[in-house]
Amino acid sequence: MKSFFTTAACIITLAFICVSCNSNSSESKQEVAVPKDSSGRKWWKEAVVYQIYPRSFKDSDGDGIGDLKGIISKLDYIKNLGVNAVWLNPIYTSPNDDNGYDVSDYRNIMKDFGTMEDFNALLKGMHERNIKLVMDIVVNHSSDEHEWFKQSRSSRTSPYRDYYHWWNADRGKPAYRYSLFDINHDAWRYDSLTNAYYLHYFSRKQPDLNWENPKLRQEIYSMLKFWADKGVDGFRLDAFGFAAKDTTFPAWPSGFEKDFMRYYAMGPHLHDYLKEMNAEVFSKYDVMTVAEGTGNTLQDAHNLVDADRNELNMAYPFEAVDIAKKEGYSLLHFKQVFTKWDSTFADKGWLAVFLANHDQARMVSRFGNDKPEFRDLSSKMLNTFILSMRGTPYCYNGDELAMTNAGFNKIEDYNDVATLNEYQHQKNIGGDLKKFMENVMFSCRDNGRTPFQWDSSNNAGFTTGKPWLKTNPNYKLINAASQENDANSCLNYFRKMIKLRKDNAVLVYGKYTLIDKDNPDVYAYTRELDGKKFLVLLNFTGKNAIVKTGLDLSKAKVLINNYAATSITESLKPYEAAVIEL
Ligand code: GLC
Numbered sequence: 001m002k003s004f005f006t007t008a009a010c011i012i013t014l015a016f017i018c019v020s021c022n023s024n025s026s027e028s029k030q031e032v033a034v035p036k037d038s039s040g041r042k043w044w045k046e047a048v049v050y051q052i053y054p055r056s057f058k059d060s061d062g063d064g065i066g067d068l069k070g071i072i073s074k075l076d077y078i079k080n081l082g083v084n085a086v087w088l089n090p091i092y093t094s095p096n097d098d099n100g101y102d103v104s105d106y107r108n109i110m111k112d113f114g115t116m117e118d119f120n121a122l123l124k125g126m127h128e129r130n131i132k133l134v135m136d137i138v139v140n141h142s143s144d145e146h147e148w149f150k151q152s153r154s155s156r157t158s159p160y161r162d163y164y165h166w167w168n169a170d171r172g173k174p175a176y177r178y179s180l181f182d183i184n185h186d187a188w189r190y191d192s193l194t195n196a197y198y199l200h201y202f203s204r205k206q207p208d209l210n211w212e213n214p215k216l217r218q219e220i221y222s223m224l225k226f227w228a229d230k231g232v233d234g235f236r237l238d239a240f241g242f243a244a245k246d247t248t249f250p251a252w253p254s255g256f257e258k259d260f261m262r263y264y265a266m267g268p269h270l271h272d273y274l275k276e277m278n279a280e281v282f283s284k285y286d287v288m289t290v291a292e293g294t295g296n297t298l299q300d301a302h303n304l305v306d307a308d309r310n311e312l313n314m315a316y317p318f319e320a321v322d323i324a325k326k327e328g329y330s331l332l333h334f335k336q337v338f339t340k341w342d343s344t345f346a347d348k349g350w351l352a353v354f355l356a357n358h359d360q361a362r363m364v365s366r367f368g369n370d371k372p373e374f375r376d377l378s379s380k381m382l383n384t385f386i387l388s389m390r391g392t393p394y395c396y397n398g399d400e401l402a403m404t405n406a407g408f409n410k411i412e413d414y415n416d417v418a419t420l421n422e423y424q425h426q427k428n429i430g431g432d433l434k435k436f437m438e439n440v441m442f443s444c445r446d447n448g449r450t451p452f453q454w455d456s457s458n459n460a461g462f463t464t465g466k467p468w469l470k471t472n473p474n475y476k477l478i479n480a481a482s483q484e485n486d487a488n489s490c491l492n493y494f495r496k497m498i499k500l501r502k503d504n505a506v507l508v509y510g511k512y513t514l515i516d517k518d519n520p521d522v523y524a525y526t527r528e529l530d531g532k533k534f535l536v537l538l539n540f541t542g543k544n545a546i547v548k549t550g551l552d553l554s555k556a557k558v559l560i561n562n563y564a565a566t567s568i569t570e571s572l573k574p575y576e577a578a579v580i581e582l
Contacts, residue, residue, distance in 0.1 A: 044288040044509050048498050049394045050083035053358045054091055056451050059463035068118035075125045082498035085132040085237055089358055095145050097205035100419050106223045127511035132233035139220050140239040141206040156194050162213045165199035174249050178257035183421045201242055203417050211243045211273055221280045234288035244270035266295045274311035290314040298344045305349045316352040317341055324366040326442040331540045332477055335523055342512045351391035352488045358398055361447035365405035374575055375402050375541050380493045380562040381538050381577035387497045388536045388579055390512050398452055400494040405447040405473040415469050416446045455481035500560055506532045521545040533582040539572040546571055557581040
């Protein structure tokens with residue numbers, strides 16, 4: 001799986017979502033030609049996934065941190081978006097070195113977020129509204145405050161010793177391993193208690209679990225069953241591509257860290273672990289699975305998700321989200337990447353389609369244009385894109401409102417462990433801190449984590465207390481309440497676009513064909529299924545653009561358009577987006 005750290009700050013954008021399921025349930029009753037893939041129609045192919053970052057979504061008790069009761073209070077908002085699945089970032093007990101991606105108890109709820117009763121009520125409330133819940137499972141590593149690690153580090157003979165990767169210092173220093181979050185970039189941390197080093201690909205407080213150990217694997221399967229028995233509908237496997245390691249820890253060529261994915265992803269036995277997990281857990285429940293990332297090659301991606309492999313359900317590739325840089329990006333490149341992934345999965349396997357998540361800066365700031373005159377138009381255009389592609393769309397909370405990067409210019413305003421540690425690293429090595437901060441302002445993942453903008457009251461209506469991360473000052477302008485009653489708002493456009501997808505299986509399963517391939521300004525493609533043909537036109541620029549479709553548009557019916565035009569020509573206005581029935 002390729003995963004990405006988009007700035008010098010090593011801002012991680014790994015995402016390995018997996019949701020596995022055997023359900024035949026489908027909201028639409030349309031007769032649809034089943035794709036050739038042996039897995040056929042599935043609810044998770046037809047779903048629109050809404051990703052919620054719980055820490056920033058809605059605070060119910062004024063402590064400045066979003067919580068489960070907060071999400072419960074917004075279930076009707078979520079339902080009214082039209083989405084039918086929610087991916088919740090980790091909510092388990094955690095000391096929050098990496099905001100819940102350092103779990104100290106996999107079977108309990110983080111105190112900041114509430115209680116197990118709150119969780120049960122949340123799941124019930126979602127199911128009552130026909131919304132599926134996908135849990136984020138963090139098992140490449142745990143927290144160093146997990147009981148397993150406390151036991152493991154206590155003595156070399158602890159029964160938990162082999163739950164983690166240790167290298168006794170008597171053997172000398174282990175071969176260098178790069179850490180994504182460590183101040184010194186060193187993934188081996190010396191622990192004097194037993195005179196040994198432990199491995200942590202992420203922060204020092206996130207020791208890597210040893211998947212070679214069958215006892216550890218059984219613990220994880222049992223934990224997954226605990227959640228599946230509660231009735232959750234899917235699992236996203238965080239950073240799981242890193243889980244398998246060559247535990248002899250051979251030396252790698254110097255400079256390997258510049259291409260560390262090649263060495264870290266898809267280690268030995270990864271597929272064995274996934275097949276075992278599938279046999280022991282996923283196959284026994286009606287759950288869908290998605291892993292973060294897709295390995296190093298297109299074949300790796302297929303091997304992770306093709307139905308006959310009995311591993312995961314859905315590939316979550318990062319290649320496209322990595323394209324956007326501070327300097328801009330090439331639409332030709334963007335089109336080429338999405339087209340390549342579509343054609344690779346045209347007959348077999350299934351893809352997630354996304355332009356943002358909790359490890360990314362805001363979609364509209366990276367892929368669109370967040371200047372006031374173009375913010376709404378370009379955000380609507382990007383949502384038209386995500387929701388009209390083949391594959392399951394993943395929409396990140398706040399992107400339905402066109403929330404933008406906050407771009408804080410002081411390091412003190414950031415919370416992200418990757419950014420703070422890399423800042424320290426740059427300081428230690430005499431790096432260019434000005435340049436570093438310029439990158440952070442554009443691409444730090446905290447840009448996507450500022451509190452959700454509910455209304456124009458204090459702190460955007462997110463909390464009555466002091467928010468854990470500063471609110472984006474533009475909340476008075478961009479918020480859900482002001483968009484609710486505006487028929488032309490981003491929020492209402494997003495709802496319309498979801499409805500269009502739900503009402504038209506052609507947008508889910510239809511064949512995708514890129515047209516006017518070399519057009520540097522416009523992304524145009526058709527979707528076809530059972531005699532229905534839709535054309536999608538997207539102007540990715542802030543100027544008028546011409547598209548050459550080679551199609552007769554005179555009788556075309558406009559199904560949705562972000563300028564509310566009822567007829568379409570081959571001349572598109574700035575950031576114009578349209579879906580047309582031919
Ligand atoms: C994944 C998560 C990211 C986290 C990292 C370590 O990439 O998406 O947020 O920091 O794993 O758990």
